[in-house]
Amino acid sequence: MTVRVQAEDFDVGTEHAALTRGKTAIGGVALFVGLVRDMAGGQPVSAMTLEHYPGMTEKQLEAIEAEARRRWPLDDVLIIHRHGRLEPGDRIVLVATASAHRDAAFESCRFLMDWLKTKAPFWKLEATPEGERWVAAKESDDAAAARWAS
Template identity: 85%
Template sequence: MTVRVQAEDFDVGAEYAALTAGRSSVGGVTLFAGLVRDIAGGEAVSAMTLEHYPGMTERQLEAIEAEARRRWPLDDVLIVHRYGRLEPGDQIVLVATASAHRDAAFESCRFLIDWLKTRAPFWKLEATPEGERWVEAKGSDDEAAARWAE
């Protein structure tokens, strides 16, 4: 397991290589990389600043990762989430799951993203032509996370 919260960008190829190095038991890896969009809610976005609560954020991401491992047979999991000021096109998050079976890799990756969006303590401030605004929670994110209720 690797959970990192960092200001620095990440290299998806290098992260994939590290995740799979020497793992002949892995049959599938699913990766999700989230990027900053230049439009949100129909408005232009010139930047997004992500804030978090150090320590608490990592613990919550580790708890989400532990729940994924409880539900699926995973060989490894990687969660990298950035904070700080990001511009459109910048990478925000990388979630990768490795498993002997593709279904477990796909489902667990989607689960991790859905729960991360609703349970990880990050706050997003968007810069728009009209000024800055805090991003509100979306009902669609809550609905996506609810599909994983047991």
């Protein structure tokens, strides 16, 4: 398991190689990379600042990762989430799951992103032409996370 919260960018290829190196039981890896968009709610976004509580954030991400491991047979998991000021096109998050079988990798990767969006303590501040605004929780994110309740 690897959970990292960092300001620095990451290289997806390097992270994928490290995740799978020497692990020949892995049959599939599912990856999700989240990027900063240049539009939100129909409005241009010039930057996004992500804030978090150091220590608490990593602990919550580790708990989410542990829940994924309870639900699926995973060989490895990687969660990298950035904080600080990011611009459109910048990478925000990488979630990767590795398993002997693709279904476990796909499902667990989606689960991790759905729970991360609603349960991880991050706050997003968008810079728009009208000024800065905090990003509110979305009902669609709550609905996506709720499907994993059972």
